[in-house]
Amino acid sequence: MQGIRNTLEKTLNLDQLRSFGLVIETGSFSAAADRLGLTQPAVSLQVRQLERRLAVRLVERVGKRAKATPAGAELLRHSHHIETAVENAIDALADHASGITGRVRLGTGATACLYFLPAVLRSLREQFPALGIVVSTGNTDDHVRKVEENSSDLALVTLPAAGRSLSVVPVLDDEFVAIGRSDLAPLKARVTPADLAALPLVLFEPAANTRKLVDRWFAAEGLQPQPVMELGSVEAMKEMVAAGLGYGIVPRMAMVGRGAHPGLKISRLNPRMHRTLAVVVRRDKPVNKALRVVLDAILAAGAQTGRATARPK
Template identity: 90%
Template sequence: MEKTLNLDQLKSFGLVIETGSFSAAAERLGLTQPAISLQVRQLERRLAVRLIERVGKRARATPAGMELLRHAHHIETAVDNAIDALADHASGVTGRVRLGTGATACLHFLPAVLRALREEFPALGVVVSTGNTEDHVRRVEENSIDLALVTLPAAGRSLSVTPVLDDEFVAIGRSDLAPLKARVTPADLGGLPLVLFEPAANTRKLVDRWFATEGLQPQPVMELGSVEAMKEMVAAGLGYGIVPRMAMAGRGAHPDLKISRLAPRMHRTLAVVIRRDKPVNKALRVVLDAIAAAGKKAGAVTRAR
């Protein structure tokens, strides 16, 4: 057997197994279902094995298909790394960088970074997706994104983790409704209606640990995944919140909300996460450098306050 594989056929096969159907894989790839079926049949003929079987209404991998899937991820990673490595030989900064981050950093940290990159490197594309730390770490490990800017902790044997910025947390409340003191403790907030991050977020875990320093467990009236939604709920007088300070700076400032510092101080560390074996081409290097420079500048501003 000649040892060659068609990468398009391999990708179609993987998506059929991932989605459980030929039609869903076709929709994901922008192709027709017959085209996907043909690619899978050609791959099966090439390898002389059956790769997919139907269990009920769902397409599943046969034992041979499962064996191929084990290798498919490594094949895709090797191809991506080869393409990324060759980008260093091209003139200028071109290509696409896939970046994962949290919603707050996406709204209040990255816009200025991305604008500066677009102005300096118009041929560079940065594709941003939002989610929580756990999901982004997994996607970095799988090489489905190139890097992530996430709230620590983030760990993995194959990962390089570089702290970028310490972001202080603050309490927020309406200015005209029982305003908070300039500095508030867990006891000050423990008996108030609270609007907090959803439990899965690393930021919420930090908040819970802050309350635990005085033996308290917060009982929020709302748990939200968006810092902007939290700010609007607090501004509507529905409770008090604890949010990263960057969400209240610059354009994030809200005319109806007052900030109070926390005692003891609470902060999160934003860090860049990337695979240790990831080839750093020109495009990825300028994105990494831009994030590091912006983090250093933001940290200097915070210390000056």
């Protein structure tokens, strides 16, 4: 068995394998030769060479038909998978050889656009310079509508995102944190809805899914926040908090890495609050090569970010 494995790995000839499969499918060496555009002796030679390489008999005659031996039947069981794997590898290499071209229209929220997508888009540009990605920002409902209307190819949005025509694939779990100016009545390491409800708050605008999550977090404790400012930009929120105008609740991704702000301190929320970012596409959307590489890049970056930011409970 190990000898057969070594032979397959080193010397398996796909033309011989294809000829053998057609002989069994048609029941005849001459019929297989006609299908392949070869002579009957050439097909017979290919099958004999394959048998010699594997050191087993693959074909036997039953009446006037060529049939697979038990060893031949076992090889046939794997031959389709072998050919499929080779075709997939060739297709993957063809993408690199000919280049991925076209345009992909991507909708997303402002926070993900600022702190998650730049690295993804830079990597795609480096790998596929002929690929164009048009990014627009807005709230979840707007992007879901555009995907349903096919005016966007996909969207990276905060759940929930509903629609019978949509495929929704979670990408990343992002925790929320409270932020305050470091030198003005710093917050505790963990803050509750009651701790924050009495403070001046700078929150997302009401239409945003992120704001709805914040409101539900307070409502679970019977509280309703009274923000002094409602903004659509997380960067604007951070600057208002840094100016001492209030305290904010923002996704953690906006406060780490390139989003870190030297004048602000982070506090975790108790109970924990988080959002799920997900990719949304139409179920009937043809996934061409350009769209596939964008989808794969976003999902891979989400998995990597999730591992990098995971924290013990």
